[in-house]
Every structure is written in structure tokens, then in C-alpha cells.
Amino acid sequence: MSGEPILMLYSVHKSFGGVEAVRDLTLSICAGHIYGLIGPNGAGKTTVFNLITGVYPCDLGSIRMADKELTQLKPHQIVRLGLARTFQTIRLFANLTTWEHVRVGQSQSTRPGGRGIFSLDRAHKKRLKEEAHRILDLLGLWEVRFRKASTLPYGIQRKVEIARALGMGPKLLLLDEPAAGLNIQETEDLLKTLGKIYELGITLLIIEHDMRVIMGLCRHIFVLNFGQKIAEGTPDQIRVNEQVIEAYLGKEE
Amino acid sequence: MSSYYLDLFSAMGINILLALSVYSPLATGQLSIGNAGFMAIGAYVSAMLTVHLHLPLFPSLIAGGVFAGVVGVLVGFPALRIKGIFLAMVTLAFGEIVRNFFLNFLTSLTGGAYGFRGIGNRPVSLFWIWGCVAFFLILFFFLSRSRLGLTMMATHDDDTVSELIGINVVHLKVGSFGLGALIAGIAGGLYAHYYLYLEPEFFNVWQSIHMVLYVIMGGMLTFWGPVLGASIFTLLPESLRFLQDWRGAFFGAFIIGLMIARPSGLLTREILRLDFWLPGRRGNLG
16 A cells, blocks of 8 residues: 555544443554445444544544644544544534535634634635635535525535535545435435545545445445454455455354 | 613613623523623622722723623633533523622622612713624624634534534633623623612623523524614613503513514524525525
């Protein structure tokens, strides 16, 4: 695998009461690839996202991004390092329009001149607006930019979430089941969109149950079961991995 | 202007400020029903400064507002852990603490239950009140068009996701709570130096609830909502005087009717957006 690692998890543990949600998880994400994170229900996939973004503190282990230790940082500090995510159940801001979702994503941008409350740098403001325009075009949301996002159809709402995440200008985008609830047509559309996002130079880590998405897009796949990584490799390697087949289908007697 | 209208428009200006003081924390999702407490702090602090230290009016008003704002920030930090109806209860209790403080302490300076008299040296005029209203309206206008305003709306809708898009939710919530307290404090100072008399009983829970009602009636998703709500609440009861004994009942019925007809308040962001009014525009986007 080429590219330098932009995110490293080293021996990460997380328990909720007596339940070990994530056990001794080590994985590394290199820039410029599309990664898949799969596993049966309850395997701890979303917990991994929540640990990376600081929603839950880690019990043990280390998470590093751009030579910074994330486990001691607050969520807003972590995402400002160039991380963005979407949510398994869509979480949009109930009163904001599509356009405002992208703009609020940009509001904490760490790009030069991007911070500050009343930024007076007109050139920078203009650049951000143009970028918001490009993001909406990329996702085909320009037509609905003035609509309250919470009133849009489900498939479009998923795209608004991605648009908000892209507004943050991430190096690494974490997508939590982006195809959940989408029909075949919408899923095809999503695959194309994710391909375009990848071409922008953004690294993707995707949790997904839809194998068309995973096998069609991902260069490298991590498989979780009961909070542990049971396999990783290319789609072809994963397809024939016995432990993976066992985790999904059960053991033959 | 006759003194009747002078009083009416002064009350309206002060009520607009009080409505904005509730709107500020509410804009980030924090309901405070203790703002009469912050108003009392501003009123008593500024009155003590002008009466006992003979300070000019302007610095006294500012000092009262800033003092209330600092107390607001101190209350705002522990309040971060509490949400919704529980936060409302905490702020309500806070307001009662302040009222009881001025009832029982510093009574040699403030008169306690007998009331604070003799604030007559430096009275405020209509000009002072509406000057403050204009200042804060301009502030909220620019805030509503800024990135900061957008992050406040996002935090109002979902503070967890706001944190995850990089917004420092703690600063934002404590800041908006403190700003609300500061505005309430300045409104209190203006009240003290307009009516020239204070008593702790005035700053009771009812006062706080009125402030919240202005915002809920007017609409809480834009700062014009509280302005309209406070204006109507000041003017309507006056214009209903001809109803005599039925006035209170009619006004109550009006509130119920309004909440049924417009549950999000009179003004919403859609109404204020220009393209809402342009024919065909909405259809194109729908």
C-alpha cells in the first residue's frame, strides 16, 4: 500500500459496562484510498467512528492523526484536524437550509484565514462561497439549496449530510452506512458521488452493509466481529477469508 | 409626547431588551426562566453606583450589565450539563435566589423589602432606552448574518453534531447565556433609572415568564420574533382597555388562539426571507 498513514489506531479498547465493544483494535489508514469497515450487526463499527471522533473516550490505546494524539482532545478539536463524518441515522439541523448546512460545515474550517468570527477577508469569503457552490453541484443539490434540509426526501438528506461534511474540507471522511435506506437507483448514484469525492483527493472510510458499495469501491477492507478485527485485505482476499465467512454465515457443522 | 405614551414606549423598549435577553440563550437551545434575576442584578448594581457612589448614568448602566453578564457566565458553565426542562428549573431557582438576596441582604444600601427609593438624580429618558434597543438590534442583525449566527442556529438544532463539525459548543452556549444576562442587566439598569424605584418583589418568576412569552409568541428562530412579541405584549393590553373587566380574559384567549394558529410564533425565517414573497420562486425550488 502506498501513501503515508493519516490515521492510526493502536490497540484501542472500549467497554460499556461489561460489554467489550472494541477490543485491541489496531488499524492504519493511508492517504488517497477508499477503505471499508464491515462486520455483522453489533460488531462495534459505529463505536470505532465514535472513538475516532472523540464522542466516547477510549479506555486504552492510542489514536493518532497527523502526529497528534486524538484521545486527549475534544470532538471539535479532533474534527478541525481534517476529519469529517456522517451518521448512521441522518442527523441534519432541523431549521437550516441545504446551503446553510454546507456553510455551517465551512464555518470552522482550518484552512488559512478560515477561522475567526467576523472574518473581513473578502477574497476568502468569496472562495468559500464558490467552494460551497462546487460542493452542491458535485452532489446535485444546487436545485434544493434554499429548501429546509429536514423537509427533503430521505435520499437527498443523505447527500446533504455528505455536503455538510465536505464543507469542512476534510482530509479523511468517515461515512456511516451511506447507502442505508437507499433504493438501487440512489445507491448507484451514491457510488458515483463517492467516486468523485475520492477523485478530489479525500480519503474515505466507509461503514456499509451493502456489499455492492464495499466490493465496488474499497481498495482495502477491515472486518470487525465482536469488537475485534478478524481480517483485513483487498475485496478479493476478504471474499474468500474463512473467518469472515464464518462471522457472517456461521460455522458449518 | 404625553406622559402616557412616553411611559408606554419606554416600557416597550425595556420589554424588547428583555425579550432579546431570553432570545440570546434560546438561540443556542437554552431556555432560561430566571432572567428577572439578571435584570435585578443590573438594576440594583447600577442604582447603587449612581445613588451611593454618585457615578454618572452611562458607566453605571454598563457596570450593571457587565456584572449581570459575569454572573450569567458563572451560571452558564454549570448549566451546560443540564438540558431542556431541567435547565429551565435551574434558572428559575437562580432567579428566586437573586430576588431573595435583594430582599434580605444589602438592605442598608437598597432598602430591602421597603424598596429602593431616591434614584432620582440621573433619570434615563426615552432616548436612552431606544438607544440601547437600537444598539442591540444592530448587534443581532450582524450576528444573524454572520458565521457565528449560523453556528448558533446549528447548536440550537443539534449540539452533538455541532460539536462534531468543529463548533466549540461550550464557548458558544456560555457566551450566549452571558450575553443574554448582560442585556437583561442593562434593561434592569434602564428600568431602575426610568421608574426611579425598585423592590425585590418586582423581579419575581412572573417577570421572567413574561420575557419568555414575548419570545415564544413572536417566534424564536429569528431575532425579529422577540422584538415583535415584546411590542405586541406591551401595546395590545393597552389597546384593549375598552374591554374593561374582560381585558385579562380576552388577552389570555388571544395567546391561546395565537399558539394554535402559529405554533412556531408569529415570525419564522421563511417569512423573513425575501424569496418567500416572490411569486413562482418557491414553486421552482419545490
